[in-house]
Amino acid sequence: xxxxxxxxxxxxxxxxxxxxxxxxxxxxxxxxxxxxxxxxxxxxxxxxxxxxxxxxxxxxxxxxxxxxxxxxxxxxxxxxxxxxxxxxxxxxxxxxxxxxxxxxxxxxxxxxxxxxxxxxxxxxxxxxxxxxxxxxxxxxxxxxxxxxxxxxxxxxxxxxxxxxxxxxxxxxxxxxxxxxxxxxxxxxxxxxxxxxxxxxxxxxxxxxxxxxxxxxxxxxxxxxxxxxxxxxxxxxxxxxxxxxxxxxxxxxxxxxxxxxxxxxxxxxxxxxxxxxxxxxxxxxxxxxxxxxxxxxxxxxxxxxxxxxxxxxxxxxxxxxxxxxxxxxxxxxxxxxxxxxxxxxxxxxxxxxxxxxxxxxxxxxxxxxxxxxxxxxxxxxxxxxxxxxxxxxxxxxxxxxxxxxxxxxxxx
Numbered sequence: 001x002x003x004x005x006x007x008x009x010x011x012x013x014x015x016x017x018x019x020x021x022x023x024x025x026x027x028x029x030x031x032x033x034x035x036x037x038x039x040x041x042x043x044x045x046x047x048x049x050x051x052x053x054x055x056x057x058x059x060x061x062x063x064x065x066x067x068x069x070x071x072x073x074x075x076x077x078x079x080x081x082x083x084x085x086x087x088x089x090x091x092x093x094x095x096x097x098x099x100x101x102x103x104x105x106x107x108x109x110x111x112x113x114x115x116x117x118x119x120x121x122x123x124x125x126x127x128x129x130x131x132x133x134x135x136x137x138x139x140x141x142x143x144x145x146x147x148x149x150x151x152x153x154x155x156x157x158x159x160x161x162x163x164x165x166x167x168x169x170x171x172x173x174x175x176x177x178x179x180x181x182x183x184x185x186x187x188x189x190x191x192x193x194x195x196x197x198x199x200x201x202x203x204x205x206x207x208x209x210x211x212x213x214x215x216x217x218x219x220x221x222x223x224x225x226x227x228x229x230x231x232x233x234x235x236x237x238x239x240x241x242x243x244x245x246x247x248x249x250x251x252x253x254x255x256x257x258x259x260x261x262x263x264x265x266x267x268x269x270x271x272x273x274x275x276x277x278x279x280x281x282x283x284x285x286x287x288x289x290x291x292x293x294x295x296x297x298x299x300x301x302x303x304x305x306x307x308x309x310x311x312x313x314x315x316x317x318x319x320x321x322x323x324x325x326x327x328x329x330x331x332x333x334x335x336x337x338x339x340x341x342x343x344x345x346x347x348x349x350x351x352x353x354x355x356x357x358x359x360x361x362x363x364x365x366x367x368x369x370x371x372x373x374x375x376x377x378x379x380x381x382x383x384x385x386x387x388x389x390x391x392x393x394x395x396x397x398x399x400x401x402x403x404x405x406x407x408x409x410x411x
Contacts, residue, residue, distance in 0.1 A: 033350035036111025040072070042344070043084040045104035047097045047125075048117035050089035052246070052276070055323045056333030057087035060115065062319045063337045073341055076348040076358065083344075086110065092117075094124035101125045105134050112137055112355055115160065115336045119143045119193045120220070122156075130155050135352050137343070137359045138336050138385065142167060142270070144196045146383045155352075157359040158343070158378050158385040160336050161270050164193060165200045166407050167292060167389075171266050172204030174290065174391065175239055179264060183213045185237035187228055187244050187252055190217040197243040197268070213237050218248065226255050233261035240265040250281045257285035265289045269389070273328050274299040274398065283397050292389040293399070294376075295369035298331045300398035308368035331369055338367045339376060339385065359385075373404035382409075 036043045046057060064083040067073055072082040086108055090096035097116070104110045112135035116122055119141040126146075129136050135155050142161030146153065175182055186201065188194035198215065205212070214235035216228035225244065229252050232240065240263040244252055249271040256265070269292045271277050278286040296303045298316075303309045312334065316325035323330040342365055347358040362385060365376040376385045390401040 034111065034352045035109045037081070037350050039079050040081055041084055042075075042081045043086070043108065043110045044112055044114040044340070045086040045088070045101075045108055045110040046113060046115050046117070047088045047090045047100040047104070047121060048115075049092040050087075051091070053117045053329060053333075054087075054089075055327050055330035056115070056117070056336075057085075058322050059316075059319070059327075059330035059333035060337035061085050061087070062322055063315070063334055063341075066315075066318075067341065073344050075344050076346050077350060077354075079350075081344075083341075085114070090121065092121065094120045097121040097124050098128065101128065105129070105132055110134075112352060114138060114340055115140060115333070120191060122146075123192060126153050126156060133352060135356050135359070137355065138339055140270075140332075140336075141193070142384065142386070143192050144200070145192050150381065150383055155356065156383045157356050158339065158362070159383055160339070160385055162292065162386040162389055163382075163384045163407075164196045167269055168197055168200035169204045170292065170389075170391070170405055171241065172201060174266065175241070176205070176208055176210060179239050180208075180210065182210045182239040183235070183237045184211065184239045184241055185232035185235050185263065186212055186215040186241045187225065187232060187248075188215070188217055189243065189245060189248070190219055193245070194243050201241060218244070225251050228252075229255040229261075230259065233259045238263050242267045244268065245271050246277065247280075249277050253278070253281040253285045253289070257282060267291045269293055272392075272399070274394075275326070275328055278394060286394050287396075289394045290391065291394075292391055292405075293401075294371060294374045294386055294389045295331065295335050295367070296371055297328060297399045298369070299326045299328050302398055302400075306372075308366075308370070311368045335367050335369050339365065371401055371404065379409075 064085050068082040072080045074080045088100040090100050114137055116139045122139045122141045130153050138158045138160050140160050142164045144164045146156055188198050214232050216231055218225045218228055225248050249267055267289050272291045272293055296309055313325045343358040347354050360378050360380045362376055362378045371390045374388045377387045378385050388404050388406040390404050392399045392401045
């Protein structure tokens with residue numbers, strides 16, 4: 001069933017359309033509810049770097065506030081509940097993430113952790129949450145480690161970045177199609193995401209004859225990647241596969257431009273933000289780079305005719321004192337909050353396992369901002385919700401999308 005999630009004050013009136021009947025068992029009748037949920041409320045928490053990802057939590061809170069003001073979300077067990085949402089700042093320090101999540105679970109008694117931001121943060125807390133049997137739903141990471149350890153970490157569901165191995169395989173297809181004799185330079189962080197991305201790229205290119213002629217890593221605490229980019233430019237590579245994140249993408253694009261190094265450049269999908277990543281590098285430095293994404297870039301007016309984008313604009317205008325209509329970080333939080341609401345509408349019970357079950361059974365879901373052709377789909381054996389995405393190229397200060405690619409379940 002394909003379902004489109006309504007937004008804001010219209011969410012409740014659309015529930016009958018959005019909620020599908022399910023044969024999954026409910027525990028509500030047995031009275032075996034887990035901590036963090038009552039007949040009238042459900043509590044969630046998150047931890048993120050407030051200085052960067054703060055608007056993400058702010059937009060999610062604003063959407064939940066609007067739904068709460070209309071009475072709450074009508075859940076799959078027949079009860080209507082308000083959503084309580086607590087966001088804590090960790091400065092993207094995994095040690096602080098651990099402290100925050102412990103506080104959310106043990107003091108705040110949250111039902112689940114929602115939309116935790118970052119690979120390092122996710123891996124820092126996932127074993128603790130598994131021990132406590134607390135769901136980690138829609139975390140913002142695509143690390144392959146979640147798939148590799150799914151049997152040991154069953155509390156994780158619906159991650160909102162593409163699985164690293166799948167994204168890299170799609171990138172390799174692009175490179176082999178457009179540059180079959182490519183000489184490739186790779187920049188990557190020395191962490192689970194970066195090392196996994198490099199390994200996946202080497203695997204995808206094996207036997208093709210295409211060469212990786214240079215690779216440079218960096219530490220997340222390093223102040224600059226300028227020297228790494230100089231080394232890569234000196235390699236003679238004509239393709240730059242850039243697995244860097246956040247400000248390191250900004251630095252690397254800017255440095256390559258200063259060096260007049262003009263390879264065909266592919267960047268990680270989690271570092272495509274126009275406002276915070278590309279614009280600071282200079283639009284000329286970002287011109288022509290390629291990546292993937294799944295929701296429209298709200299910093300551009302190119303898609304304002306789309307009804308869902310119009311709904312986002314109206315929502316952001318209602319909350320104009322909190323974030324701008326062009327805030328792409330806020331739009332990400334809005335999108336993930338909509339996914340959570342969809343799961344709650346499908347949640348047939350009041351236990352944490354009921355939530356995991358609901359998050360693992362999203363099929364053909366679209367949101368206000370999902371790119372045309374993109375749906376969010378989940379499964380119990382695949383802990384990610386991004387299974388389709390649009391290849392895109394940055395031209396003239398905005399992203400332009402190509403035909404959506406969809407992950408084969410046979411992979």
